[in-house]
Amino acid sequence: MKLSSLSISVIALSAAFATAAIAAGVKDKPKQGKSIGESGYEWNAGGGEQDEALHLKPDLVNGRDVYEVCAACHLPEGWGQTDGTFPQLAGQHPKVIIKQLADIRALNRDNPTMYPFALPDQIGGPQAIADVAGYIQKLKMNPEPGMGDGKDLEHGKKLYKENCAQCHGEHGQGDNDKFYPRLEGQHYNYLMRQYQWIKEGKRRNANPDMVKQIQWMTERDTKAVLDYVSRIKPPADKIGQKGWKNPDFQ
Amino acid sequence: MNAMFPTLAAILAVAITSPAFAADGAQLFVDKGCTACHGEDANTSLEPGYPRLAGQNADYMFNQMKDIKDGKRANGLAPDTMKPILEEVTEAEMRALADYVSGLTNPAMAAKPADGPGKKLYATKTCIACHGKDGKKPIMKTYPYLAGQDKLYAFNQMKDIKTGARTNGNTNAMKTVMHLVSDQELEAIAEYLSQAK
Numbered sequence: 164m165k166l167s168s169l170s171i172s173v174i175a176l177s178a179a180f181a182t183a184a185i186a187a188g189v190k191d192k193p194k195q196g197k198s199i200g201e202s203g204y205e206w207n208a209g210g211g212e213q214d215e216a217l218h219l220k221p222d223l224v225n226g227r228d229v230y231e232v233c234a235a236c237h238l239p240e241g242w243g244q245t246d247g248t249f250p251q252l253a254g255q256h257p258k259v260i261i262k263q264l265a266d267i268r269a270l271n272r273d274n275p276t277m278y279p280f281a282l283p284d285q286i287g288g289p290q291a292i293a294d295v296a297g298y299i300q301k302l303k304m305n306p307e308p309g310m311g312d313g314k315d316l317e318h319g320k321k322l323y324k325e326n327c328a329q330c331h332g333e334h335g336q337g338d339n340d341k342f343y344p345r346l347e348g349q350h351y352n353y354l355m356r357q358y359q360w361i362k363e364g365k366r367r368n369a370n371p372d373m374v375k376q377i378q379w380m381t382e383r384d385t386k387a388v389l390d391y392v393s394r395i396k397p398p399a400d401k402i403g404q405k406g407w408k409n410p411d412f413q
Numbered sequence: 414m415n416a417m418f419p420t421l422a423a424i425l426a427v428a429i430t431s432p433a434f435a436a437d438g439a440q441l442f443v444d445k446g447c448t449a450c451h452g453e454d455a456n457t458s459l460e461p462g463y464p465r466l467a468g469q470n471a472d473y474m475f476n477q478m479k480d481i482k483d484g485k486r487a488n489g490l491a492p493d494t495m496k497p498i499l500e501e502v503t504e505a506e507m508r509a510l511a512d513y514v515s516g517l518t519n520p521a522m523a524a525k526p527a528d529g530p531g532k533k534l535y536a537t538k539t540c541i542a543c544h545g546k547d548g549k550k551p552i553m554k555t556y557p558y559l560a561g562q563d564k565l566y567a568f569n570q571m572k573d574i575k576t577g578a579r580t581n582g583n584t585n586a587m588k589t590v591m592h593l594v595s596d597q598e599l600e601a602i603a604e605y606l607s608q609a610k
Binding site (some may be wrong): 246 | 453536539541542543552553558585586587589590592593
């Protein structure tokens with residue numbers, strides 16, 4: 164009797180240790196959301212942190228502090244990399260930033276490079292998301308984004324007006340209330356990459372209407388329209404001086 | 414018996430968690446032959462190209478041992494040198510080894526970082542974002558410290574991640590930025606990291 168109780172407690176204890184070891188390896192990984200193409204996928208389903216952050220008043224001073232993490236890749240000015248490795252964030256709509264950040268940290272948008280920086284222990288909770296989105300919106304935009312070869316702009320303009328402008332706006336200004344991103348002046352190579360991923364379903368939080376909308380476009384169409392978009396000049400009050408350095412990080 | 418049971422459980426709990434009962438990392442580090450290549454202090458490479466391990470993140474090392482054993486990390490020296498040894502090491506022993514080695518001192522952590530072209534590249538090529546200032550503050554426990562790393566080892570890993578020869582674990586987070594760095598720049602970064610000691 165004593166012996167069997169003893170063996171049971173040994174087994175129970177070992178099991179407890181084994182479980183603890185497994186749990187430690189996968190902690191902090193939220194469950195992956197539904198992807199585009201899966202049944203039950205709903206674009207911009209919202210909920211959770213996204214809804215919380217949307218209703219919080221941004222504190223721009225804290226937004227600057229949160230942004231310090233982002234600045235390592237997106238640069239202190241929020242201008243990203245001209246080669247498109249990292250997108251321009253400056254001037255982006257707060258709701259777009261909030262949605263994308265919430266999606267990346269909930270694993271609804273795959274971005275292994277950025278993922279750890281989106282985690283609460285790096286940047287904080289919903290208030291921090293609201294703060295950094297407020298800060299990013301106020302940054303003046305890159306006057307010299309990466310562009311395409313400029314050889315097919317008339318074709319691109321026509322395609323843009325007919326297919327993109329309805330949602331992303333006449334000059335690519337996007338729509339904060341609808342979570343549609345500002346596209347004007349975004350780096351061409353970044354646009355190309357995201358566009359391709361949206362088309363293929365690799366960008367898992369894509370808007371299904373857009374996925375359908377762009378399926379017929381040829382390579383020529385894609386290059387032409389995105390080259391055109393990258394060259395649209397944002398409004399004068401949103402654009403920065405060439406060579407501007409963000410004094411918040413000097 | 415009823416009164417006896419909690420006492421027994423308590424004794425067992427102590428026994429299981431005490432070093433004598435659990436796998437002994439220090440002993441394993443010698444018994445499994447780790448010292449031969451990584452040095453008794455886990456910080457002296459047998460020859461250039463072998464990593465310094467002392468003070469490295471435990472979770473990172475555990476994942477690497479597991480991936481090398483499973484064949485998921487198959488670049489460079491790993492398949493021929495580490496894999497045969499790891500065939501004889503259980504996961505519990507890997508955990509004990511990782512915990513032991515992570516507790517050893519990496520002298521580079523207290524050293525002044527080196528100057529030189531690599532220092533600037535380390536920041537502008539965005540290494541700093543994940544591995545922290547001077548390679549001393551990785552943002553995840555599954556990311557490695559870089560300060561004081563063997564120069565050739567650091568160079569080879571960066572190059573292998575860039576070319577796709579090394580694809581295990583979180584290297585997909587790093588691969589996306591590697592086109593920003595030329596081989597010459599990789600060498601400068603490796604030099605900068607290795608000189609903090």
